[in-house]
Amino acid sequence: MQKSKLMEVWVGIFAFIGIAGLVFLAYEVSSLSHSTSENTYSVSAKFTNIGGLKPRAPITISGVKIGEVVSISYDQDIYEAVVIMALEKQYDKLPEDTSASIFTAGLLGEQYIGLDPGGAEDYLEEGSEIDITQSAIVLEKVIGEFLFSQTADEGEE
Amino acid sequence: MLSNTVQYLIHAFWHVLEHAFQRLGRSHIFLFHIILGIPSVLVRPLLLTKQIYMVGVLSLIIIIVSGMFVGGVLALQLYYELLKFGAENSLGVLNAISLVRELGPVVSGLLFSGRACSALAAEIGLMKATEQLSGMEMMAIDPIKRVIAPRFMAGIISMPILAITFSTLGIIGGHLIGVDLLGIDEGAFWSQMQDKVSFSSDVMNGVIKSIAFGFVATWIALYQGYDAVPTSEGVSRATTKTVVYASLAILALDFVLTALMYGEI
Numbered sequence: 236m237q238k239s240k241l242m243e244v245w246v247g248i249f250a251f252i253g254i255a256g257l258v259f260l261a262y263e264v265s266s267l268s269h270s271t272s273e274n275t276y277s278v279s280a281k282f283t284n285i286g287g288l289k290p291r292a293p294i295t296i297s298g299v300k301i302g303e304v305v306s307i308s309y310d311q312d313i314y315e316a317v318v319i320m321a322l323e324k325q326y327d328k329l330p331e332d333t334s335a336s337i338f339t340a341g342l343l344g345e346q347y348i349g350l351d352p353g354g355a356e357d358y359l360e361e362g363s364e365i366d367i368t369q370s371a372i373v374l375e376k377v378i379g380e381f382l383f384s385q386t387a388d389e390g391e392e
Numbered sequence: 393m394l395s396n397t398v399q400y401l402i403h404a405f406w407h408v409l410e411h412a413f414q415r416l417g418r419s420h421i422f423l424f425h426i427i428l429g430i431p432s433v434l435v436r437p438l439l440l441t442k443q444i445y446m447v448g449v450l451s452l453i454i455i456i457v458s459g460m461f462v463g464g465v466l467a468l469q470l471y472y473e474l475l476k477f478g479a480e481n482s483l484g485v486l487n488a489i490s491l492v493r494e495l496g497p498v499v500s501g502l503l504f505s506g507r508a509c510s511a512l513a514a515e516i517g518l519m520k521a522t523e524q525l526s527g528m529e530m531m532a533i534d535p536i537k538r539v540i541a542p543r544f545m546a547g548i549i550s551m552p553i554l555a556i557t558f559s560t561l562g563i564i565g566g567h568l569i570g571v572d573l574l575g576i577d578e579g580a581f582w583s584q585m586q587d588k589v590s591f592s593s594d595v596m597n598g599v600i601k602s603i604a605f606g607f608v609a610t611w612i613a614l615y616q617g618y619d620a621v622p623t624s625e626g627v628s629r630a631t632t633k634t635v636v637y638a639s640l641a642i643l644a645l646d647f648v649l650t651a652l653m654y655g656e657i
Contacts, residue, residue: 242441242445245449246445246448249452250553252553253552253553255560256560257556259563260559260591261591264589264595265586266590293587
């Protein structure tokens, strides 16, 4: 009887290790702890070019992460990409004329949306749209323009 | 003359094929019997507890030690490669994703088939060789309900716990090497990991994989033991076959599951 009790204790410890490991994986390793589905409001923005922006990309303001990209779709009536963003409810004092730009973190890093607050008195709320947007800088385009301007200069000389 | 040889070859080939199909059929009928026996395990949880102890708890040491080492080595290897790109802060993400998605379930599955499934096959094979199983049948006790089904359940329950433990210890090992030894920023290590690792698609898929591996490996072990030739040589062959087949099945299944979960092939 003593032996089987010890065995049960060990099986209990085993199960506990499993649950503790799963909790660790959920809250320390993956982002379950700050899953922002509950306390967010969604805002949309239209970009001519989103570059390599992906769902779940961070949205920052002054470098602080305040939300993430929920979905990206293409509106074929206006030929622009529509990005839906989820912003945390605690940051609800973003002026209505806030502008959104797509930046790249580091040279090879992922892309994110940076917000710049404007000066309007009304604030962004659930369902509102950011009007002032700046598309992603596509490196090939920049290089192409640079080369074009170089050859144009040479032609003038 | 030639037609005779061809006929002989076809006959031999058919013979091999027939045996393969017979074993496949028997193993599936065996699986069906086990599943029918599972409700009787739930009535007697003490049998299950003992088997979880034998299969799971006793495998913990090897899982913990190898988890730490695999995570540590992974961090060490990744560090020097990532340093070339100046991206050593992504070490935590890469370490965690490879552990949670692949290495956790697969390596612990292979260790599990070596540590626990071989023991299961040998135990059941020896039970058969010493006629304990037929003795039970004589006493009107169904050996599948009494002996096989609890071990099967124990394998399926233990395997995900072992895989989770492996991944957790691997990440801790990676943290030990990466942050404490090589000096990566601790904040970057955890925050990038939390940003990139998703619970539903990375962690849970790893758990699903490990359940599937536990199912297949335990099934193979029990079938090989139950079907063993009741001699000492037969038991030894059953044990060997268990480890070989279970390892191959885990690797093949891993490929299929990964393709289903992450790729659109």
